[in-house]
Amino acid sequence: MSGKSTVEERVKTTTTQTGALLVVGGGIGGLSAGLALARAGQDVWVFEKAHEFREIGAGLQLGPNAVRVLDWLGVYDALSEVAFFPHRLVLLDAIAERELGVLDLGESFRAHFGYPYLVAHRSDLLDVLLQACKDSERVHLLPNHTVERVENIPGGARVVCDNGNEFIGKAVIAADGLWSATRGLIHKDDPVCKGYVAYRGTLPIEQATEHPWLDDVVMWIGPGMHFVQYPIRRGELYNQVAVFESSRFLNGEPEWGTPEELFEHFSMCAPRVKEALRNIHTDRHWVMNDREPIPNWTDGRITLLGDAAHPMYQYMAQGACQAIEDAACLAEAVKDFTPDMEKAFALYQQQRIPRTSRIQTSVRVWGDIIHTRDATAVLLRNTILSNRAPDDFQYVEWIYGFNPLQSPATTQTADTV
Template identity: 50%
Template sequence: MTNSKENPIIVVGGGIGGLATALGLAQSGKNVKVLEQAPEFGEIGAGIQLAANATNVLRRLGVMDKISEVAVFPKRLVLMDAFTGEELSALDIGSVYQERYGAPYVVLHRSDLQQSLIDACVDHPNIELVNNQQITTIEEAGEKVEVYNANGEAHVGEAVIGADGLWSKTRKIFSDDQPVCSEYVAYRGAIPMEEITNVANLDDVIMWIGPNMHVVQYPVRRGELYNQVVVFKSYQYRKEIEHTFDWGTPEEMDEVFKDTCDKVQTAISYISRQKRWPMYDRNPIENWTKGNITLMGDAAHPMLQYLAQGACQALEDAGYLADMVKKHENYSEAFEAYQQERQPRTAYVQTSARNWGEIIHSTEPITTLLRDTILSKRTEQDFSFIDQYHGYNKVSPVEVRN
């Protein structure tokens, strides 16, 4: 490995996963160039949930102190019936959770998480951030890799990590598959806390569930904003209109939620209706590594949001990938070792997210009764459902990294 500022590791994509990867690699002594297609680094959307498997990595990267200044540390995760308004089950994510997994569960605004990572990358001398880079081609050239943007300009490095998300161009090196539309859409937004009324406990992350729909609510940004996500399956969806705005409309949202309880009705009344997010994932692929090129995050394993594990899995990738690059003598070996650990893990979480979506959104009375009966018999400190997700911690111990 002849890593230098003139021959860096190139990270394609400057989202949460790409920036965390760059930071981990730089802290391991590597020079890194991050190529982002947007005019500036930033994050749209609203809130994000980070379980211990993610915050353990952020702690290792040295950014948890800054994140803690703007995050909220909720006391419980709560499932509620969207129609009856009754609590179905809850999980204690306070001190017992942190002792069990070694790190806290936090919720925060995506832009706050993104900014914390940007600031850490800007402060690190080994990282170069480059905007306005719409990448079109990636080619291996002997021991180097060449990355071309839409203007024909080339970036040359010794390795490439594709962190370019759900619609990844880098993924095309490994697969010609397409994102899979779930037929669900999400509406998101964060409201100033002083403007909200008729909400559930502000110390909790609340998920209201019902047939083919749910609503998630929790405070962010030191409790100054209240984040809401409204999700439902569109009965208007058809394959031929998938890439139009003719399905998952605000009018359809009103129809789906019209008989829900008053707190859910209030949530719907507050939600921004200007933009909706169609929900996609992809089927797992067995290989995302070739020589000095690999994928991470949503470029490798995009998943539905029902386990709140998309960003968490990307952060797991970032930590483990940095460790493998530090451990091995060449990128091919490092990337293969990274994939050997991460591909089975992420494929399982991808599939589990789909399965939990079916359980949460059940339309069958027998399935719903079985679900609610099982949930009602567990205690708030029964972590058996989440151990396999939140309890993963394969990154190296915390060390001083500059």
């Protein structure tokens, strides 16, 4: 092949008129959105840069606020078969090895919130969503498509991939995660890093370090660190996440968050925590980032969803839950206002931004509380936590009791948006 024809082939690009809604990113947020929009009668094309739809990482906690939506999406039964239903959420002192607080997730929790709290392997959740997308005639999946740019055009929006091929649709929903390039069109900001690092991994349940809370979601907390453990995949695997604040980062050292620093930081913990930590995978780590809440997610026919819109720390286990809530809310708004996507997006963000902003900022405060090094704050925190009854749901009502499918905003008329 001559050099000339190679160049010609490179510039030969195609334009596809899809007539559909175009979703950028096929993670939990993107696939939930695809499914929800299909349920609302929309054709959806989902662009994913990876060569297959898959999740990296280990377990995921899903509160009843998200499980309710997954049921509405028709995937609850399939997910239940691979999930684990923990008995309690337990906060433990990582150094003194004692219970600080318990939230019972049993019958009264389910009755109160209408849905259970469940934990699942990320890939199990993604597989269930993916299968439902494949089963839907309305969802068109495009792995191996890296979106380079999105733009508004008269009466629609365009997605341009890195090979130059472009796709024209009714609107774009960017679910491309924390590092979303589309977000930069709408708001200029950068992810915020405070030097926290996570190590995580799963192991066969038989190899888990023995302790009395194996059926629970446990969070061991201590100064500048926490350690989360829970069973996943029907209880066959045990998921562990160790998070700590890197003092090397705070000192401005170039190499930080290493396995050596992890073990050094956790050396103050109770023997049971240190023993369990030996099973953590140290070949990879995740630097924790979030961003400030922003007042607008939309530019014309382009909007944001999931981590692209509201990345948050995982300390309240709500990042994916909020992406799933977004999907339901977006679909309801689109159903109400089709074909006026701009109005639908206005209603969607009007409904979602207050909620996700509150969660983003609450997670930061919760992080400060669980990681505090201040002796007075520790005493106050532990006293307050130990005075809460396990079936007192008032503190979590606003998180788990929220139903995006019943929000008053979805009953608004177009004139009020």
